[in-house]
Amino acid sequence: MKKDRPFTHAIDRLGSVGLRPTRQRLALVRLLFENGDRHVTAEQLHREVTEIGVKVSLATIYNSLNQFTAVGLLREVAVETGRSYFDTNTAAHHHFFNDDTGELQDIPGDSVVLSTLPIAPDDTVVESVDVIVRVRNK
Amino acid sequence: MKKDRPFTHAIDRLGSVGLRPTRQRLALVRLLFENGDRHVTAEQLHREVTEIGVKVSLATIYNSLNQFTAVGLLREVAVETGRSYFDTNTAAHHHFFNDDTGELQDIPGDSVVLSTLPIAPDDTVVESVDVIVRVRNK
DNA sequence: CAATAAATTGGAACCATTATAAAAAAATAT
DNA sequence: ATATTTTTTTATAATGGTTCCAATTTATTG
Structure with missing residues (x-):
């Protein structure tokens, strides 16, 4: 039995984070998570x-993206002021951003490593480290 | 003779990039460049x-910030969708961003180093690498 | 000082996003 | 099942940062 049951997967994913499996959310979850890692606006x-x-509706798109992000299904990536990108890969990793096409793409696992983590300013703790490698078309 | 002549400095700075030294631009240049490295919205x-x-006027602020950036006097830093930050330090360096206060701050020179630069996607060239270390108040 | 070119301005326009309040759908209790 | 309650969706208005625009002012050039 190799047949996938994507619908169930989507339901489960929503259930696991306590969000009701509505028609809208199910469609979004399938688009987002059943096609490998994605970066969408x-x-x-x-x-x-x-x-x-x-x-x-667009309102629901925004609501859903924000909810998904709040429960850890998505991660927001700030690359451009103006619009937000959401990444389906919530593990620690970094990005290429193509300034010409606006395309955002994961940097393979360990091909960027920070040799030193700087000491955070007084009375602050490091939350996360974002590396964005900006590229242009040749 | 140790006395600075900031007005002249400001004029020179504008002249060197081919921008007319208007009253507005002079005031902005002084605020931006005569107080050490700065990060402003x-x-x-x-x-x-x-x-x-x-x-x-606000329009002139925006015009000036964009012009200054275009001629290399400033650098834009994308940390949050919504608003733009401009950095008076145009040399290659990285940033701390305090999510609680919205404060952006340089990471001292070499306390963050990338051990490897990843290979850019096909038909693209690396433009720049931005590292943003996000911190929160303790 | 006149003529020309460039910069500034207030306000409208824009765009992505968020808020609102009413309608629809889903979960729960009966 | 059906009624009741709670959550979600939706259209639309509102917001916030930024850009655009045409008119006015300022700076440079002749």
């Missing part, structure tokens, strides 16, 4: 979900 | 220039 996701014939 | 700078009694 709200507009992009809205276009995609609309293309597959599911009607979801 | 447009709103912040507008407040500051207003406080010292110089009338500059």
